[in-house]
Amino acid sequence: MPLAQRHMPPQDSAAAPPAAPRRAKKFAAAATRSAIPVEDGSLYVARTKVQPQLAHGTFRRIKWVLLVVALGVYYLVPFLRWHRGEGEPSQAVLLDLDKGRFYFFSIELWPQDVTYVMGLLILAALILFLMTAVAGRVWCGYLCPQTVWTDLFLVVERMIEGDRRERLKLDAAPWSMEKIALRTMKHAIWLLIAWWTGGAWVLYFADAPTLVVRLATFQAPPVAYAAILTLTATTYLLAGHMREQVCTYMCPWPRIQAALTDEHAYAILYREERGEPRISAKKTDGLRAAGQPAGDCVDCFACVTVCPAGIDIRDGLQMDSIQCGLCIDACDTTMGKLGRPTGLISYDTEANRRSRAAGHGPVSRIVRPRTILYAALVAGVGGFMLYSLLTRTFTGVSVLHDRNPQFVTLSDGSVRNGYTLRIANKRPAARAFALDVEGVGGARVEVVGGTPDALPVPADSTEEFRILVFAPPGLEAPAIPLTFRIVDAASGEDATAHDHFKAR
Ligand code: SF4
Known part of the structure; x- marks a missing residue:
């Protein structure tokens, strides 16, 4: 299916918002990439800037914690010290290219030990396979550097330009001194973060405190400045400007994961059978009293406006969705305000969804041949790695x-x-x-x-x-x-x- 069509909203009347079509159109045009009109049949769809709103709830809190942990680890680990003896580097994690050594706390790997590095990469891939088979794209939604840094850049954007509504207004406003000042401040802080991200990277390759001083006094090797410059540019571009486009168009993982999941893998799903037909909250009681169908979805678009990928989860499982859970938070908030049960959007499996639609209970299970195989491989490779690491010769x-x-x-x-x-x-x-x-x-x-x-x-x-x-x-x-x-x-x-x- 052409990309243009993939992003088009569903055409059936059940999926289209019957209660508030004008409002829906306005939201869709302003907030999502799913309503971009393609009139000339072109396969190219121009990007509509996604301006996600701040979500509040369990998944947002989980993401805050993971963001702080991930960034804390990345920025601070080079400064952790580890005593190895006289004449030996005292940095806990260090990739010494000159000497050809990788130090990780008490472990020291030589070039001959490259098999351990390969083993670790294989183990990481297997863990990712297992995570995906159990809970879909949890990596994308919570831990991927692109997600973490984009979230960080959004924090800065929100602090300076305000939340979604203010940002949309600012986008539409003509250039003024205030707009120039806000934009300048935002980009300056983005560049500062991007620069520090590149700076932190090179600290993994030399003694961090020493290198910081050498960098500041322009005595570091040119390759260090080149690496910082490259990472500054890529971080600024990917997290500040390209954002969801990286996940949708550049990253191979959404394509690969299709082979790793099945209908029993958990994913964020909209409960169509409960939500449809969408109807405004005011009319629901009257319609239901009259025996008319009225779903729980009030078409408030809260799930759409918080989405960092700019998609409408109600259109079904989509490759663009990074499965971050923010739409669950947004919808639960709406349901809470209306006094309705939460979980209209929730983690569920395609098999459960189909079973419920047929009037049956949940059928999915985590323990199944695929997850057993991945778990066995993780245990096998992990055990072998541990054994060989503990028994390796010096x-x-x-x-x-x-x-x-x-x-x-x-x-x-x-x-x-x-x-x-x-x-x-x-x-x-x-x-x-x-x-x-x-x-x-x-x-x-x-x-x-x-x-x-x-x-x-x-x-x-x-x-x-x-x-x-x-x-x-x-x-x-x-x-x-x-x-x-x-x-x-x-x-x-x-x-x-x-x-x-x-x-x-
Ligand atoms: S947040 Fe919930 S109620 Fe609002 S549009 Fe999304 S699914 Fe419907």
């Missing part, structure tokens, strides 16, 4: 055989092979490792410029050693598997690397 060794010459036959008939050994010491203290080789009978090992009994490796680093292995004369096979074993004498921790001994 010692690593790799070996590289000399390419040329591959072997040297000495005057006494013995054979010598050369190798480069790299030992990784992932502990925050210097260690010495004893080296031994296994696999070739009577083999002897020498370390150029050192001794195999104690190969010193500084704390949290790697060290290369030149190794010579000598085998006695008379080896039969041209290449024999050879194992290099290093042992930390102090802790007994060991690691092995494998190669071959070339005899000819």
Whole structure:
């Protein structure tokens, strides 16, 4: 279906507001993207600016809490300190690109540990799948950075320009000194937030307090300023200007989630069977007394005006809906004022909706094959990650055989092979490792410029050693598997690397 048609209001008389058509038209034109006329058959629909009204209620409160937590975590985590020992970074969460380390409190990941990062990404994706299978787009409505930052920018907009009604008036008003001042102030604060958002991002890549000073004194590397500038621009554009368009047109998640949900996944739904036909509150009692149908929806458009995506949830489940729950708050407020039961718009499932329409009770259940599968995958991957993290070694060794010459036959008939050994010491203290080789009978090992009994490796680093292995004369096979074993004498921790001994 063309986008233009997708946004058109339903044409059937039951869905169209019969009680107050002029008011409905006015609201629709001013508040939603669902009433944009497309007269030339074009697939392109010009954007109508969405000016959501502030909602009050449970879901708004949940969103406030999550907003504060999410922003608090993002802006403050770089300043959390974590003592790791002398010479080690004291930032709790740090991605040190120079050193190639990722620090997360007591966990330190090396480039070789990239599998943990991949595992974490897979785990995050599986958790998102599970959340979606149970409760639909909760990520979009409550936790997605686009949602959180747009909410933050709306707070600023409301503080400066007022709520929806005042903002609409300001939009329509001609340019004046007051309008210029308000707009300037709003955009300045938006830019400040966007700049701080970019600034907070780079603090994850270097010691935060030090980098703040270097940034302020223009001594930080140019790449830091470039990153801040890029993130300032994208935050300002995405959260300040593009808002719901990012979710509707740019984000792939609404398209992907269709494959992850089914009719038993919870979503925000309008209870059509209870709400229709829509009728003004004043006429409801009279109509019902006369045996005429009159639904609970009074067509107040409160659910539409609070929607940050500018949609009408009564048109049914839509891809544009980020499922933030604000329409539930708005409708519950209206129902409360009218003394009617709340829940005309609520979290429910498509299966329940169909069952109710057929006169039956709820049929959906959270525990079903899809959710069991996702939960099992989350538990499996999470358990494996935890196990491998707890049992991972802090010692690593790799070996590289000399390419040329591959072997040297000495005057006494013995054979010598050369190798480069790299030992990784992932502990925050210097260690010495004893080296031994296994696999070739009577083999002897020498370390150029050192001794195999104690190969010193500084704390949290790697060290290369030149190794010579000598085998006695008379080896039969041209290449024999050879194992290099290093042992930390102090802790007994060991690691092995494998190669071959070339005899000819
Ligand atoms: S807020 Fe409730 S009563 Fe008002 S239009 Fe929306 S669904 Fe109908």
